[in-house]
Amino acid sequence: MVETVAQGALFDPAALQCQNQQAGATGGGRNSAARKAGSQMRRHRVILALFGVQILALIWATKSASIAARPGSIPAASASKGHLLYLTLSKGFKHDVIPHTTEVIKQIGEQSGAYDTTVTEDVSLFTAEGLKGYDAVMFYTTGELPLSDEQKRDFIEFIKAGHGFVGVHSATDTFYMWKDYHDLIGGYFNSHPWHQQVKIDVADASDPLVSFLAPSFEVNDELYQIDDFDPGTTHVLLRLDPSSVDLKKPGARAKWYGWPVAWTRRDGQGRVFYCSLGHERSTWDDPKFQQLMLNGIQWAMGKK
Numbered sequence: 001m002v003e004t005v006a007q008g009a010l011f012d013p014a015a016l017q018c019q020n021q022q023a024g025a026t027g028g029g030r031n032s033a034a035r036k037a038g039s040q041m042r043r044h045r046v047i048l049a050l051f052g053v054q055i056l057a058l059i060w061a062t063k064s065a066s067i068a069a070r071p072g073s074i075p076a077a078s079a080s081k082g083h084l085l086y087l088t089l090s091k092g093f094k095h096d097v098i099p100h101t102t103e104v105i106k107q108i109g110e111q112s113g114a115y116d117t118t119v120t121e122d123v124s125l126f127t128a129e130g131l132k133g134y135d136a137v138m139f140y141t142t143g144e145l146p147l148s149d150e151q152k153r154d155f156i157e158f159i160k161a162g163h164g165f166v167g168v169h170s171a172t173d174t175f176y177m178w179k180d181y182h183d184l185i186g187g188y189f190n191s192h193p194w195h196q197q198v199k200i201d202v203a204d205a206s207d208p209l210v211s212f213l214a215p216s217f218e219v220n221d222e223l224y225q226i227d228d229f230d231p232g233t234t235h236v237l238l239r240l241d242p243s244s245v246d247l248k249k250p251g252a253r254a255k256w257y258g259w260p261v262a263w264t265r266r267d268g269q270g271r272v273f274y275c276s277l278g279h280e281r282s283t284w285d286d287p288k289f290q291q292l293m294l295n296g297i298q299w300a301m302g303k304k
């Protein structure tokens with residue numbers, strides 16, 4: 001490497017000028033002036049060679065930093081920090097993993113600088129006034145949550161006005177009796193016939209939220225079947241590769257739209273990101289899943 005740099009340094013205009021001076025001086029006879037010029041030239045070459053090594057070292061360091069910042073290592077976020085309200089209230093099945101998810105969500109927000117997190121099980125924040133100051137709301141919830149009609153209206157209006165909604169795992173196992181919620185999240189949990197290692201295909205490798213996962217990845221988690229799903233109004237990002245599961249297993253039901261796993265959609269000016277993975281602790285500890293959540297949260301906040 002050093003040798004290459006030293007040769008490269010000879011192509012420096014200053015070095016060429018120095019060579020010409022040396023040639024001129026030598027042409028005038030082997031006098032002391034020529035020897036002095038030659039000595040200066042050698043020093044000049046050494047300095048240039050050292051300078052070249054430093055430049056290469058700098059390039060190498062920059063390249064190493066960009067490798068370290070690849071997906072999975074939580075790259076830096078945009079300048080303005082978002083505010084996330086993370087609701088973890090369970091009125092149906094309560095997932096043991098929820099406390100761990102709150103730590104992960106807080107950590108990736110802090111580590112990236114993208115957002116800070118308020119974790120709550122208290123739905124009293126869901127008013128026009130209480131939601132002020134938040135850029136996005138995230139649900140890891142189940143069942144019929146105790147929001148009044150006015151709170152429901154305020155919440156939907158908050159999203160439609162241009163804020164974000166992030167649903168994870170059992171967020172689709174929530175509010176079956178509230179049509180506006182279905183219109184927000186885009187589908188309902190039906191059942192989970194598979195809880196195993198599966199292959200997940202990236203449905204749109206050009207989408208920056210999931211391009212880093214293309215063409216596919218493996219995960220060991222609980223897999224949801226989704227009902228009442230409309231791919232016409234929803235952008236599917238990830239879907240289950242059906243060849244990685246037993247389609248004859250009791251409860252497995254093929255829908256014409258397959259098994260969507262993650263998607264985005266719009267509700268008014270609002271942005272909605274949902275991912276049905278996240279039952280297992282190991283999923284939350286997977287840097288790929290953490291990156292996916294960070295991407296989804298940032299996108300929902302309008303920052304990606």
Ligand SMILES: [Zn+2]
Pocket residue numbers: 095169170222279
């Ligand atoms: Zn689950």
